[in-house]
Amino acid sequence: MSGQPMPCDKEELSTLFLFEKLSEEQLARLCRDGRVEQFEPGYLYHEGEPATCFYVLLHGTIVLSRRVGADDVEVTRSSERGVYAGAFQAYVQGPEHARYQGSARLAEPSRLFILPAETFAVIMRDWFPMAVHLLEGLFFGTQNTQRVVNQRERLLALGSLSAGLTHELNNPAAAAVRATSALRERVAGMRHKLGVIAAGPYRRDTLETLVGIQERTAEQVSKAAPLSPLEAADREDALADWLDEHGIADGWQLAPTFVQAGLGADWLDQVAAAVGEETLEGAVRWLNYTVETELLMNEIEDSTTRISQLVDAAKQYSQLDRAPFQVADMHELLDSTLTMLSGKIGPGVRIVREYDRSLPKIPAYPGELNQVWTNIIDNAVSAMAGEGTLTVRTALDRDQLLVEIRDTGPGVDPDIRDRIFDPFFTTKPVGEGTGLGLAISWRIIVNKHHGSLHVESVPGDTRFEVRLPTTAEPAHSPS
Known part of the structure; x- marks a missing residue:
């Protein structure tokens, strides 16, 4: 926005707190290299645009804002003479790389002193070399510290998740090894029993019938429904009695396998009718091997x-094979995080998913959102001390996607609720928390995704609410 040129008065500039210590020569240079303009209400510049000017308010009202989703959210409003905005970091980043970190607009007709960013950078370095050197160190040191802190927090989370994932992988892997070893024994026994049957007094049509029963039995195993312990015990007793009545020794050892496969006395009646009493035991034991091998497989x-x-889930969680910024399915991200944390959540916590499956995919940084879900869910589980209900809900809240994570823990004390997003603030015992998880989560949601992160808490009901825009562009700067 361009304004109406006005005279630059060095005496007026000397009354501003920014310039009150400058010499006559320096004030004259400001007026020579800069300019004064009168503006009508409206935007001076928008967030993300190249930072070309440094503005100082002489008269009027200036409003500074940051973009959140599609809206500009007011950060500060001032009518104080001498407040400044614009390219005040040009001396650090270099004017050719600087961008406006927010937007500025004038709420009423206003008069401003303006310096081009290049001139501002040169003047700062000429007049305040030591100050600029210190500010550069502070600026880049803060950036580096933030990167290191973020990486450290991610490594801590990764270490915890890796331990849980190792445990989760070990259980099914060990089960598969045990089942494979047992399967080898059962197949060997079945081969032996088949040899015995082939050498026995079976007619061809009897063998064909027996093979047909074997095929139907294998199909039945895959369809077997789980039984309660009481139901299973009753059926095992009934089958054991049937086997004893038909002269099959140690029927109580065979009965549990048949019951697990969903086979009952009616199935044994079919076998008995097909082979006859004299060869029944051999046929039943052969079919027992069939059932066992199917169950093991x-x-x-x-x-x-x-x-x-x-x-x-680990691949989805880590996003190792995907672009940093992409269109993502929020439910896939939440589910992968819950899977990765399942070992830490434990059996005493009931997980309730209240997903609105009609929600659209949204542009986001999935790997970093997973870090947010990890931090919030981990805190919720810790708060519940292994017992309670964890509810993860998604919904469309006006034009934003809402993710709500709710726990039934003791809640967040109202006295500290405003501090939980502060860096290094933690209520966990020494050595158990860094105090960085929620601070990093806030930066990822608010700074990087232009969303919001809010907490509501009473004893027994703590809710972290994350709102994300359904349309967005990649952030210009790291979180």
């Missing part, structure tokens, strides 16, 4: 499927 399949799911 089901166990191996379940275990390897679980391993595959965990690996997929």
